[in-house]
Amino acid sequence: MSRSLRVSAIMAAGTMVSRVTGFVRTMVLAYAIGTAAMGDxxxxxxxxxxxILDLLLLGVLSSVVVPMIVKAQQQDPDGGRAYEQRLMTIVTLTLIVVAVVAVLAAPLLIDLYTTNWAPDSNEFKVAVTLARFILPQLAFxxxxxxxGAILNTRDRFAAPMWAPVVNNLVVICVLLAFALVTGHAGGNISQVTDAQLAxxxxxxxxxxxxxxxVLIVSLKRAGFSFRPRFDVRNARLGEMSRMGIWTIGYVVITQLGFMLTTNLSSSAGDQVPGHGITPYTFAFQLFxxxxxxxxxxxxxAMLPRMSRAAGEGRLxxxxxxxxxxxxxxxxxxxPMSLLLMILGPAITVPIYAHGATTVDDAVYIGNVLQVYGLALMPFTIFQLLLRVFYSFGDTRTPVLVGAGTTALHALLMMTLYFVLPARYVVMGLAFAYAVAYAAGAVAAWMLAxxxxxxxxxWAIGSILTKMYWCSLPGAVLALASLWIAQQLFRSPGFSNALLSLAVGGGLGMFLYLVIAHKARITEISSIIGLVTGRTRRPVATPADIRSATTAQD
Structure with missing residues (x-):
């Protein structure tokens, strides 16, 4: 079995547990505060x-910091240890300052990300109070x-993928405590006290x-010993800034698009309660x-290897x-993109239709998720293409592509906001997202x-076509399950959704795996072999891909 598949499987297992606990966290959140004013x-x-983290750090991590750490590990006499310590020192001090400033500027930040929330309204006051409690997490x-970035460069991928599980478990306990303390009033923004908000x-x-x-302990076990270093002249900040300025530009552009999204969705939520920021957020998380x-x-797992290959000139x-x-x-x-487009409400009703969130609210979240299904493949290909540029140390091209993508996204969002009724605005925002990323992926592919x-x-297009053909029977089964559920249960509800999800989602995905395995899609055979433990021969290596591509051509 290829190393790429094994490493990806280990990380996927951790991410799967993280996402499952994230599901539970979102379910409890919907139960505790609902999708109306309190949720927004x-x-x-x-x-x-x-x-803020996207602007300052997260966007730079994958495009600049990881390649810089790899470079230091390869070139510095100490294997990059001093460089890692300088980086940790600078980030720690910077984010402590940013967290303090953000807490003080909480009213301005809430006003920036929302529309039509008067300073004396309950929504604005509660949002500001919560922001002041939440913003200190910036530093941590x-x-x-x-x-996590340092661990990744040392091929320690497990902890960064499993650490969010701890986060989710802590927040789940907090949300359950909040629901217990507030009773059925957690979704009523006018009845929540300051202590409950704290x-x-x-x-x-x-x-x-x-x-x-968890990440710091794991890093220490990996041999990293933190010692504050203030010799910033040796931190290669000049080189990092030259590389990072374009990435920051890209993040700024995407955050402007996100800011427009929150403003438009909050405005729609003011006109139609339950159709604002919260359904957009919940659907996006599932997407x-x-x-x-x-x-x-x-x-x-791919980026460090691509960066090394690009550095060696091995195209x-x-x-x-x-x-x-x-x-x-x-x-x-x-197959997941097709199932999301078909089974959106069947997924969201069992997850969200509890406590302060009604079945109708959950169905609307599912409708938004159905539209997001259109964006799954374009968004994924777009993200993969960005890593091609980053592996070459090119952070400029992603900014230009991102600027065009965001400009198109903003234009489509504004158009749909004024054209669609308020109850369909959030669905329109999701559609604009799908179209913009499809166009962005085409442009990024040509440049990469x-x-x-x-x-x-041609080879990738051929295998994707094959995968879509293998997915069609499962999609038909999902549609049939919806029709059967509607005949058995005339009104939407938990039983209706659960039947559709079990038959359409579970059996539909199983049918895809069987057909794809019979069609000799090597990745599916590898995944099945990994799960069953019966695979003994190497599969899905670059050599296999070249051989399979030659055979298909």
Missing amino acids: AYNAAYAIPYS FGIGAVA LLGLGTTAGIVAQSV QLPYGVIGVSVIT DLVRDEFQSGVRLISAVMV SRRAQGLGG
């Missing part, structure tokens, strides 16, 4: 630290992110603290699940890594193919 206030406050999250906000931050502690489990795992290895990544990810993403002297487009 929490999700607005919760989104801000992630946006950033430190944990750098620790429990909710500080508990959310406690989850990030626990996650960071990200397949990519988070498979895509992130493959990309995390053939860069192409092999990219093609292997696309095939392995698409083997799962293709030129940079790598070809990406094997």
